[in-house]
Amino acid sequence: xxxxxxxxxxxxxxxxxxxxxxxxxxxxxxxxxxxxxxxxxxxxxxxxxxxxxxxxxxxxxxxxxxxxxxxxxxxxxxxxxxxxxxxxxxxxxxxxxxxxxxxxxxxxxxxxxxxxxxxxxxxxxxxxxxxxxxxxxxxxxxxxxxxxxxxxx
Numbered sequence: 001x002x003x004x005x006x007x008x009x010x011x012x013x014x015x016x017x018x019x020x021x022x023x024x025x026x027x028x029x030x031x032x033x034x035x036x037x038x039x040x041x042x043x044x045x046x047x048x049x050x051x052x053x054x055x056x057x058x059x060x061x062x063x064x065x066x067x068x069x070x071x072x073x074x075x076x077x078x079x080x081x082x083x084x085x086x087x088x089x090x091x092x093x094x095x096x097x098x099x100x101x102x103x104x105x106x107x108x109x110x111x112x113x114x115x116x117x118x119x120x121x122x123x124x125x126x127x128x129x130x131x132x133x134x135x136x137x138x139x140x141x142x143x144x145x146x147x148x149x150x151x152x153x
Contacts, residue, residue, distance in 0.1 A: 003065055008057030014084055015053045018091035019046065025095035036148035052138055055131045056084070062128035063121055076120035083113035090142075100150040107143045114139055 026042055063076050086109055094103035114136045122129035 004058075004061045007061035007064055008054055010060070011053035011056040011084060012050070014088050015049055018088045019049070021091050021096040025098070029098045030095065033149060034152040036145065036152065038148075039145060048138060052135045056080075056135060059121060059125075059128040059131035062125045062131075066124060068124075072120060072123050076117065076124055079113060079117040079120050083110060083117050086110040086113050094146065100146060100153065104143070104146050104150050107139065107146050111136070111139050111143060 022045075060077075060080055063073070063080070066073060086106065090103055090106050090110055093099050093106050114132060118129045118132045118136060121132060
């Protein structure tokens with residue numbers, strides 16, 4: 001139970017900290033830039049990200065609890081940590097630094113790291129891998145949104 005709680009709290013805490021950068025910019029810089037017609041209302045992002053962070057945490061738990069200490073297991077956990085770090089960095093680059101162009105480059109790296117995490121998780125737990133698919137889909141949408149914001153501004 002302890003590992004499950006830690007595994008869920010880890011992405012939620014990272015998300016909360018990155019949300020801090022987001023919330024400041026939403027009423028400032030972000031409010032004043034041009035956005036595409038398919039930009040969701042601001043109120044949709046927090047619940048979606050919360051659900052995704054919980055799914056990420058459950059996926060992490062399913063892999064972490066195996067404690068196999070194999071090369072694949074260590075790589076899977078490393079990739080999970082990498083994608084979580086890149087997830088955090090995207091919010092910082094896009095919202096805090098107000099750099100949609102660099103955020104676009106970064107979100108491509110994030111997308112690749114999520115895909116690699118899914119592939120490695122699949123080797124250890126099919127359920128864990130599938131739990132990350134909605135996250136990959138959402139980041140795909142976020143990348144498109146990031147691109148359009150960069151293009152429009």
